[in-house]
Amino acid sequence: DIVMTQSPDSLAVSLGERATINCKSRRSVSYSSNSKSYLAWYQQKPGHPPKLLISWASTRESGVPDRFSGSGSGTDFTLTISSLQAEDVAVYYCQQYYSTPYTFGQGTKVEIK
């Protein structure tokens, strides 16, 4: 299994400030043949299912605000919220879909400071 580790486990950021979440995979989740990283980011609010925010490490889903951005390749990835809004309070998960069993990070809880 490809183990996914997120850091930090939680962070508190002031409204309007930047939030950065890191995700590290134990093995590369990028294919050199197509230059794609099989890494997604999800947002989960209490009582709701996860919502896909970013696919292929950096492609924002339709309707996702542009304050959310993803970067990275190989084994190291980052989700950045450039200017935290109140509605961004949630738990964020990274997921590799490079190989089965697909695996998720343990989650990072984002709160308002």
Next chain:
Amino acid sequence: QVQLQESGPGLVKPSETLSLTCSVSGYSINSGSYWGWIRQPPGKGLEWIGSIYYTGSTFYNPSLTSRLTISADTSKNQVSLNLTSVTAADTAIYYCARGRTATGLLDYWGQGTLVTVSS
């Protein structure tokens, strides 16, 4: 709009079989996607259980393979999960989700259903 809805018993006794159905609307399950099950113990993280491809091919989490069956009924546009010999460790919210274009990228999710394993 693709919609998924999980259904099944909310309470299962230990050693019995957990059976859930995912009803899909707005999209035909044999149109070229994966259909996956994911679970989340209360207050914890996400675990991928397994997927079924529109061709009928299945992919299971090795930690559950011996107890797991995922199947599809194209006539009803439903995907099902059966997990045998359950224990308290199987207590979780169970989600079904669509895997976009034959990948494990999960773009549409059901609301989830809580299954508690208890006598």
